Amino acid sequence: MTLRVLLVEDDPALRSTLRDALAVEGFQVHTAASLSEGRALAAHAAPDLVLLDLGLPDGDGETLLASLRQRGSTPVLLISARHGEQQKIALLDAGADDYLVKPFSVGELLARMRVALRHRGLRLAPAVTRYRSGGLEVDLAAHRVALDDTPVHLTPTEFKLLARLVRSAGQVVTHRQLLADVWGAEFTAHTHYLRLYLGQLRAKLEADPAEPQRLLTEPGVGYRLVEGDAEPAA
Incomplete structure (x- = not known):
């Protein structure tokens, strides 16, 4: 299950x-740079969790809360960069689940997100960030791919597609899920995108792209990256 996060930050x-x-951790992330954009996405993207800045160019995040x-x-x-204790208390009383003061570490943010989701009955397994199989090594956190110890250059879209398959290594990921997670929910009918980019990935990662051994097609369903040694985030 891919959880949707709405990030409202200018x-x-x-x-x-x-x-x-957050993408490395397996979340589907929608971003907004203003209060109005955040309000629209909150209504249409059905996020499972919202990260909300207070100081936005067209208003205060408190109104979206x-x-x-x-x-x-x-x-x-x-x-927020605001440190006032009374404001923190007021916003927590108004329904915020937590309040992080900038600057904060990504590790702390992820931990607090896990707590907030756990309170809603959602428990997150550690995200898979490293994968090894047959000479192919993928490190999602470092944004690095190597084949037989030789670095492989991927375009941003190729990397996002491979990363999505890595996070479900050994399992079939449907066409619709891949399109939604890599390109967005509005692209779920564009299956030609998958054929094009899977072809490009196979050309870079398979010994014989015409007879793939790593990136497998499940006819009529989706694609599967063969199971390998997967490691969760530390």
Whole structure:
């Protein structure tokens, strides 16, 4: 089960860092840079958890917290540079699940996310971030792929597709799930994307792309990366 995270943060550098870190952990991440964009995504993306900055260019994140609480109990973690104790208390009382003061480590953020999700009955297994099989080595956290100890250059989309298969190594991932997780929910009918990018991956990772031994097709269903030695994040 891929959990959806909505990240509402106007700082582009932090937004990019958090998005990439969460993607490595196996989350499907939707990002917004403003209050209005965050409100629209919250309504249409059905996130399982929201990471919400308070200081946004078109308003305060507190107003989005209030609307989220009116609609349901989606976990909301506030991230802010504001240190005031009274404001923290007020926002926690208003329904926030947690409050992280910037700067914070990705490790701390992930731990607090796990707690918030656990309180909603969702327990997360450690994400698979390393994979080895038959000379192929993939390190998702380091964004590194090697074949027989030789680095392999992948495009960003090729890497995202391989990463999604690594996280489910040995299992079939459906066409629809791959398209949703790599390109977005609006692309689930674009199966030609998969044929194109799987062909490119096979050309780089298979000894004979016409007879693949690693990236296997499950006719009419999806694709499967052969099972290997998978390691969870430390």
